[in-house]
Amino acid sequence: MTLSSISTTLDQLPPACDDIQFNYCKTVACANFSRTDPDLYVLQNSNLQRPVLICRECGAFPPVLSNYDVVAEKQRLKLEQNSGLAACSNNDCLHNGLPVLTNRQYYHAFGFSGERQRYRCKACHHTFVDPWSSSNNKHQLQQKLLAYLFTGYTVREICRRLDMNPKTFYDQLNNIAARCRHQLTIFDARLGKQSQDRQLATDLTPLQPQSNNGVLWIATAEVNSGYVISQHVNYQTQSATTSVTHHDAYCNGTRFITPHNNHYPQSAPPLSQGLLAHIDTTYRQILARKNMENPLSGQVTIHYPTKGCLIRPQYTVYSHFLYLRELLNQNIPTLAVFMPQETLLRSACLSVFIDRINNHTIDPLYVVEDQQWQHGQQIEKIDIVLMGWWRDRWAFSRNKSANKGICHLGGNKKNQQHWLTIATHHAATAYQQRFYDQFNHMVNEPRRKLRPASLLPLLDIYRAWHNLCHQNKAGITPAQTLGLMSSPMTLEQLLQ
Ligand SMILES: [Zn+2]
Ligand SMILES: [Zn+2]
Structure with missing residues (x-):
């Protein structure tokens, strides 16, 4: 990451991710509390090691954070x-990694493999066994x-x-x-x-x-x-x-x-x-x-x-x-x-x-x-x-x-x-x-x-x-x- 590319982006808040935007004033009593309009803040970028938002209303200076990384x-x-839990293991599938235990609706029971229960994913038809279903x-x-x-x-x-x-x-x-x-x-x-x-x-x-x-x-x-x-x-x-x-x-x-x-x-x-x-x-x-x-x-x-x-x-x-x-x-x-x-x-x-x-x-x-x-x-x-x-x-x-x-x-x-x-x-x-x-x-x-x-x-x-x-x-x-x-x-x- 070069300094120039930092200074070109530091005039706005880090972008929201999955509807999450955590960069705002965190002073509960402040009128700007939880508001994400960039005009309400000054982005301090003179010290690149300490970029913060400065709230124009209360002066608080919450550090900025990458919503994507959260x-x-x-x-x-x-x-x-x-x-280690039984789940669809197909990386391209919507149900990938979602365990059967808490997401029954995404899977069919699909016979047995030896003693173990086999499941089939409703989305991609991939089958897998539940490693914890046998003694x-x-x-x-x-x-x-x-x-x-x-x-x-x-x-x-x-x-x-x-x-x-x-x-x-x-x-x-x-x-x-x-x-x-x-x-x-x-x-x-x-x-x-x-x-x-x-x-x-x-x-x-x-x-x-x-x-x-x-x-x-x-x-x-x-x-x-x-x-x-x-x-x-x-x-x-x-x-x-x-x-x-x-x-x-x-x-x-x-x-x-x-x-x-x-x-x-x-x-x-x-x-x-x-x-x-x-x-x-x-x-x-x-x-x-x-x-x-x-x-x-x-x-x-x-x-x-x-x-x-x-x-x-x-x-x-x-x-x-x-x-x-x-x-x-x-x-x-x-x-x-x-x-x-x-x-x-x-x-x-x-x-x-x-x-x-x-x-x-x-x-x-x-x-x-x-x-x-x-x-x-x-x-x-x-x-x-x-x-x-x-x-x-x-x-x-x-x-x-x-x-x-x-x-x-x-x-x-x-x-x-x-x-x-x-x-x-x-x-x-x-x-x-x-x-x-x-x-x-x-x-x-x-x-x-x-x-x-x-x-x-x-x-x-x-x-x-x-x-x-x-x-x-x-x-x-x-x-x-x-x-x-x-x-x-x-x-x-x-x-x-
Ligand atoms: Zn404030
Ligand atoms: Zn699947």
């Missing part, structure tokens, strides 16, 4: 979720493998105990992961049919906290049950065919990050500071990024993975919310989304659910709380403080030695007490923390620091186990709490 990224997330003759071996993995054995130790080589281990792990995706697809689809009010918790965190490999992991869970609805990482195992050194929202394929390393000296651990100071510092760090919606464009160290490709996190996060919007029932009366203070999460959630913002059927909230904060306790005194460049309106409460702050990102000033009592992104945060604890030996193993690919099958397996098998103190799984199944699934049932 859509392409969502396609990638969908393909990964569906990979799993490896299920005993796979059960043992998982049992060892969940009790903290290393890959080397598991291979020794099961008398297999590492290649076989990973083949089995990938097979288990595909089976888990198959099971999850069934329950996710049931969840997608439900239409009652929903409260969601979202968090974004490094996949391997000690590796600085640039792979971030976003997870969204239903708040009350803990059911993890979806999770994604900004990394793919294949290398990219195109990649650009600097983000350029006018160039297709700009979501792929060119391999590079960044080194910033480790900053001193933050002094113990109050919640207010902490929130203020976070706003400053976000403003200092080259691109406010890209956490990796701040002063962060990056050791690029040895294989595969990193994706600019804003594309994965916007696509994560698009994925959620497609999965969840459109008739849900009200939706609440609780998240940590992160501009990327805010922008993506607001942009994807813009219709709900405009008709006030979504409550997106930042939630920041001290560790000692006890969830659900009575709120007494509330302090309102306007914070950050955006003058975001935060409501704070203090109880004994702990503080909690919330900020309604949809501009609703009512119900502060209610939100201070119930809002928390704990369901997502705790899920991710348990993953680190459970698979500590794999997450932090030095040799895996630059090899995140080996953790990807583990994510699918962990989500399936967490949603379908893991019981709380009352013996109930998240899927049961949501009424998606009547009894917990055993590991054996998961693998059959």
Whole structure:
């Protein structure tokens, strides 16, 4: 990409894709909020590394983003979720990649191939077998493998105990992961049919906290049950065919990050500071990024993975919310989304659910709380403080030695007490923390620091186990709490 071609296109917004245009003012109280007329903005192109829209009304400066790449990224997330499921495999067909499980209407049952169900695509008449329709003759071996993995054995130790080589281990792990995706697809689809009010918790965190490999992991869970609805990482195992050194929202394929390393000296651990100071510092760090919606464009160290490709996190996060919007029932009366203070999460959630913002059927909230904060306790005194460049309106409460702050990102000033009592992104945060604890030996193993690919099958397996098998103190799984199944699934049932 040459500079001249950038300057010739920078007088307009990046083109819309599939009716999606995410470049507009994201200040909810501004008259230009969600409006896509280019005349309402100044396109700042003097600093090519930081192209932004400047809103003529409120002065906010949202970074620009390629709509094409958001859509392409969502396609990638969908393909990964569906990979290994029975679906039409004809690349030229309309039904290509659409799983039979959730798209029965596109296929005919078409006899059997041995024990396995055969299907025929109604559009192209291509036939294929469902790999999951016969019994799993490896299920005993796979059960043992998982049992060892969940009790903290290393890959080397598991291979020794099961008398297999590492290649076989990973083949089995990938097979288990595909089976888990198959099971999850069934329950996710049931969840997608439900239409009652929903409260969601979202968090974004490094996949391997000690590796600085640039792979971030976003997870969204239903708040009350803990059911993890979806999770994604900004990394793919294949290398990219195109990649650009600097983000350029006018160039297709700009979501792929060119391999590079960044080194910033480790900053001193933050002094113990109050919640207010902490929130203020976070706003400053976000403003200092080259691109406010890209956490990796701040002063962060990056050791690029040895294989595969990193994706600019804003594309994965916007696509994560698009994925959620497609999965969840459109008739849900009200939706609440609780998240940590992160501009990327805010922008993506607001942009994807813009219709709900405009008709006030979504409550997106930042939630920041001290560790000692006890969830659900009575709120007494509330302090309102306007914070950050955006003058975001935060409501704070203090109880004994702990503080909690919330900020309604949809501009609703009512119900502060209610939100201070119930809002928390704990369901997502705790899920991710348990993953680190459970698979500590794999997450932090030095040799895996630059090899995140080996953790990807583990994510699918962990989500399936967490949603379908893991019981709380009352013996109930998240899927049961949501009424998606009547009894917990055993590991054996998961693998059959
Ligand atoms: Zn504005
Ligand atoms: Zn087809």
